[in-house]
Each structure stands twice: as C-alpha cells, then as structure tokens.
Amino acid sequence: MTTDRTVSEPIAAAGGVTIATDIAIVGGGLAGSLAAAVLARAGHRVVLVDKRAVYPDEFRVEKIGGHQLEAFRRLGFIRGLESAACPYDRVLNIREGKVVDVSVGQAYGLSYADLVAMARSQLPDPSSLIVDEVTAISCSDDVQHLELASGRRVTARLIVLATGMSGVLGYKLGIRRRVLAAGHSVSFGFTIARRDGAPFDFKALTCYGERIADGVDYLSLFPIRAGMRANLFMFRDPADPIMRDLRRETEATVLRLLPGLQTYLGDFRVVDRIRNWVMDLSVVEGHLQPGVVLIGDAFQTNCPAAGTGVARLLVDVERLCIEYAPRWLMTPGMSREKISEFYADRDKIAADQQSLKMARFRQALTSRDDIGWDVRRRLHFLRRSITHRVDQMRPGWLAHVRSALRA
Incomplete structure (x- = not known):
C-alpha cells in the first residue's frame, strides 16, 4: 500500500470481492461527493468510487455565493460550508481605477479541496468511499457492473458518472464529447x-x-x-x-x-x-443509455468567468438525487426511458442553456470590438455606476425596487 493518500490504494486482499449497492457514483469531486451524501442521507445504499482518499487541491471552484447558497441550504450542506469557508458580504467592483458599484450579499471563499472534503464529511458512513480506480464498466436495463483496479467488483442498479472532463469511462460506453469552442x-x-x-x-x-x-x-x-x-x-x-x-x-x-x-x-x-x-466549451453525445447517468462537467463544461458551473452542478445533484433516482429505484429496471426523464428535466435544461449563453455573453462583452458591442459594454458599466450612485444618495432604494419587482 502506498503512503501517498492522494493516489490509488489498490487492496490486493480484496481481489474477487463483489460489492452490491443501489447506486454507484464514479468520481469523488464536488458533484460526485455531494450526490453521494444526499443519496446516502436519504437512506439509499451508495458507494462513491475515487482513486484518491483525499482530494487534491486543484484550481477549480473557490467561491460560493448568490443563489448557490440557497441550493446548498436546500441540500443540507450550508452548515458544513460555513464551517469550512471564509465569509464575506461586500465586493468592491472597479474598472479603470474607479468604483463601478458595490455588490452586497453573503458569499464564501475556500479551496476546492476543502469544498470536496466538506461534502465527503457529510457521508453518514465513511466506508461508502471506495478508494480505487474503475477499469471497466458495463450497463444494461437491469444491473450495472464496475471492475476495479484492486480486483473488486461493484454491482449497482444505477451508475452515476461524475468524472468531470475525463471521458475515458464514457468513451468505453460509446459516449463522445463534442467541443463547441x-x-x-x-x-x-x-x-x-x-x-x-x-x-x-x-x-x-x-x-x-x-x-x-x-x-x-x-x-x-x-x-x-x-x-x-x-x-x-x-x-x-x-x-x-x-x-x-x-x-x-x-x-x-x-x-x-x-x-x-x-x-x-x-x-x-x-x-x-x-x-x-x-477551458473548452463542450457537451456529450450518445449519453442516453440504460443504467447510467452523467452529471456536472461529465455532461457539459462551463466557462469559469461566467460563474455558472456550480449552479449547473447543484441543479444536476438536486434534480437527480431528490426527484429522479429515488423514484427510479422504486420500480424494476433502469431503462433509457427512466434515464431520459433526468435529461429532459426543465430545470436542468434551463441551467445548461443559461450556462452556455452566459459563456458566450462574457466572451463577447470582453472581446468583441464592433460598434454594437462597444456601445453595449459602455452602457453595461454606465448603468451599474449610475445605479450605485443613486443608491448611495438614497440608501435602500434599490432593494425596495427589486423587492417590488419580485412581488
């Protein structure tokens, strides 16, 4: 056994053992760890397979705020987030050395490794995490199979691929990634x-x-x-x-x-x-298959500048783990028809489309040099600056306007 806890730890003595579970989640980053915790806390038999016992400190998600906090709260992770992160509630926004406006609202900063560790800590049974590497995968309308590097096997009714941009396992199933940009x-x-x-x-x-x-x-x-x-x-x-x-x-x-x-x-x-x-913008094709579902970056990548990646991920976790997977387990089989319900979910589709829309908008707002986008860029920052100045003269008016619009 290696002494490096961040890499694979194949267990020779476990060779030939078959682990039976309801749901096997492959990939223990943020999406997979959150999904495993939500499902396990609801009483489902879940295993989370990742080759690292401690997730490495990658440059990924490092701040959480806005509507993302509401999703963390609904999923039951808000206290864990608060304990792992540094809070802040004001952001000074500047351009060309001048104040554009000030954003007010609760947010948290933390490393991606700490975020994943927080999610994993919410697993009711730590042994749900299997430190191993998936070497083979096969899916059907009934039972799904995983072969692990240690020689162990996992059988499950449903496999969730939360493998990020690594498409090796998906490729073995005929799933391909199409690069949009x-x-x-x-x-x-x-x-x-x-x-x-x-x-x-x-x-x-x-x-x-x-x-x-x-x-x-x-x-x-x-x-x-x-x-x-x-x-x-x-x-x-x-x-x-x-x-x-x-x-x-x-x-x-x-x-x-x-x-x-x-x-x-x-x-x-x-x-x-x-x-x-x-970052490439990409989506997968050939993903509608029996017994397996893709979430997070495994399904579609995001533009980090747009800040929509975590929101998309949380929608995937919430819709799959609260709405669909529990219902699928109540009846026999795991057909394409069942899996298609998740991909056709209105909230998921809206989040995926919004993510791509914002990616293209941020790029155009930053880089397009035609007169139309130049005017739009100037108006964008001018509107924010004027709104900020008026709010300074009449504190609270913007909050009242927004509240009235929501009513």
Whole structure:
C-alpha cells in the first residue's frame, strides 16, 4: 500500500470481492461527493468510487455565493460550508481605477479541496468511499457492473458518472464529447499578500478589464483561509506569450493588464504557486443509455468567468438525487426511458442553456470590438455606476425596487 493518500490504494486482499449497492457514483469531486451524501442521507445504499482518499487541491471552484447558497441550504450542506469557508458580504467592483458599484450579499471563499472534503464529511458512513480506480464498466436495463483496479467488483442498479472532463469511462460506453469552442477561456489562480504584512483595505474586490485587446474579463479577489485569493479570467489565445508572463512575472503582468489595481493593492506579492486552466466549451453525445447517468462537467463544461458551473452542478445533484433516482429505484429496471426523464428535466435544461449563453455573453462583452458591442459594454458599466450612485444618495432604494419587482 502506498503512503501517498492522494493516489490509488489498490487492496490486493480484496481481489474477487463483489460489492452490491443501489447506486454507484464514479468520481469523488464536488458533484460526485455531494450526490453521494444526499443519496446516502436519504437512506439509499451508495458507494462513491475515487482513486484518491483525499482530494487534491486543484484550481477549480473557490467561491460560493448568490443563489448557490440557497441550493446548498436546500441540500443540507450550508452548515458544513460555513464551517469550512471564509465569509464575506461586500465586493468592491472597479474598472479603470474607479468604483463601478458595490455588490452586497453573503458569499464564501475556500479551496476546492476543502469544498470536496466538506461534502465527503457529510457521508453518514465513511466506508461508502471506495478508494480505487474503475477499469471497466458495463450497463444494461437491469444491473450495472464496475471492475476495479484492486480486483473488486461493484454491482449497482444505477451508475452515476461524475468524472468531470475525463471521458475515458464514457468513451468505453460509446459516449463522445463534442467541443463547441476550443480554448474558450483561460483562468489563473494564485494567492497574494501585501509585502508589509498589512491587510488589504477591502473584504473582496473585482477589477474588470480596461482594454479589449488585453482580453481580460475580470480579476476577482476574495478571502480564503490561506489569504487573499485571486482568480483572473481571460478570453485570449492560450498560446499567447502573455500567458508565460503571467506565470513567471505575475505581479508586474497583472498590473500591466489592470493598471487601475495599483492604488487598491499597493506593494503586493504572490505567495503560492500560480495555477492556470484552459477551458473548452463542450457537451456529450450518445449519453442516453440504460443504467447510467452523467452529471456536472461529465455532461457539459462551463466557462469559469461566467460563474455558472456550480449552479449547473447543484441543479444536476438536486434534480437527480431528490426527484429522479429515488423514484427510479422504486420500480424494476433502469431503462433509457427512466434515464431520459433526468435529461429532459426543465430545470436542468434551463441551467445548461443559461450556462452556455452566459459563456458566450462574457466572451463577447470582453472581446468583441464592433460598434454594437462597444456601445453595449459602455452602457453595461454606465448603468451599474449610475445605479450605485443613486443608491448611495438614497440608501435602500434599490432593494425596495427589486423587492417590488419580485412581488
């Protein structure tokens, strides 16, 4: 057995053992771990299969807020989130060194590894997590089978693929990924601190790109336990030399792209490893099969700048684990007809479509240089600035207007 708890731990003595369960979830990232906890707490027999006992600290989801919090609350994870994350309730939004507006609302910052650990901690029985690797998969209208690297087998009525952008298992079932936009966006993540050790003068800050040619959508700064986290989102060729500059000379390159930040950050430095991610927009095809369902990024990828990934994931988990899977288990079989109900769910379809729509909108708002989008961009920030100034003169009026519109 290896001493590295982040990699596979095949158990030779377990060879030949067959584990029978209602639902087998493959992939123990956020989607799979949340789904496993929701189903297990409802009394279903569930196993979660992942090759890592402790999920690694990947550059993925690092902040939760807005309507996402309501979904976490409905699913019963809000207390776990609060205990694992750093709260903040105000975000200063700037562009060209000037305040655009201030966003007010509860939000939380945390590392993706801590987020996954929180979800896994909600499993009623820790032994539900099988640290192993799936090597083969077969599905039918009745019973599904998984072969594991350790020699063990898993039989289940339903398999949930929450394997993210890794399509190896899906490929074995004939599921293919269709790329809608290759290299759609580039994201960078790093943690910063002031060189003098003093705290920053804001709880959280968003700085929007200043020039179309730079391809910068925005830089988001927010607290996590390790310090002030920075997420930079760009629509630019991943092979552009500036990507190398951002990795090697991060502080100087960020200020070159966003000079208006200097006043707010002062003399700062990056205090951890620079991580970056190139995201393709993609969807799967051939996924409607008996006995298996795909959720989260395994079904469709998202643009990180649009901030819709977690919302989509939560819709998938909530609809599958609260509405469909429990009902499917009440009757024999796991046919295509049953599985199709989930993919045809109105809330799921709406979340998937909104995610793609926002991905294209963020790219156009950042990068399009025709007169129509130039006017739209100017009006977008002007409207926000005017609304903010009026709200400063008449505090609370915006909240009253929004409340009236919802009534």
